[in-house]
Amino acid sequence: MPKTTDNGNAKKEELPSTIERSDKKAQRTYAKAHDSAVESYGEGRRAHQTAYSALKHTHEKVGDHWEPKEGGKKGPSDEQAKGGRGTNKETKGGVDANATKEHLLKLAKKLDVSGRSKMKKKELVDAIQKANDKTTAAARKKKKK
Template sequence: MPKTTSKGKAKKEELPDTIKRSDAKAQRTFAKAHDSAAKEYGEGQRAHRVAYSALKHTHEKVGDHWEPKAKRAKGPSDKQAEGGVGTSRKTAGGVDANASKKHLYDVAKRLDVSGRSTMSKKELVKAIEKANNRKTAKARS
């Protein structure tokens, strides 16, 4: 089912909940990428994966929604979003794993992740992903 209207706007009722709670740019990015992938590969999981990968180039998941990346930080957020050979790698769940440790620390602080000051960059990514999942689950209930 198309995620965009004939005028190119995202159909909110067709979007995943975390994207519904995000800005209009995130909604358009996901919807247009999904529709393009659905034409190429057919409706289904692959179209969703392509759409999320496109979204991860411009946005990062913070809590229960997606926020725009800083202009200098645009690009794939993890090895899976980079694509290429071996694209069946684990994702970072929308966390910008390629961001600086300082940025990840600041996101962890906003999400009130305990123990963040002693965590490595890899640990921060996992802790943020876990906090994001908790916030998303809470938003669903």
């Protein structure tokens, strides 16, 4: 099912919940990439993965939504998003694993990750991913009520 309207805007009712809670640019990026991927690969998992990969070039997941990367920096956020077809690397769930440690520390503080000041970069990425997953699960649970 197409994720964009005839005029190119995202159909909110067709978007994953984390993208639904994100800005219009994130919604448009995901929706257009998804629709393009459906033309190439058909509807399904691959189209969604392609759309998320496109989104990870301009946005990063923060809590239960996606925010533009700091300073307008563009590029893949992890090895999976960078690799393209046939890549079988671990995704970091929207955390920009290529960001500076300073940026990751700011995100960890925003998400109230405890012990962040003593963590190495990889540990920060994993802790932020865990905090994002927890926040997203809570937002979905809240929406169901």
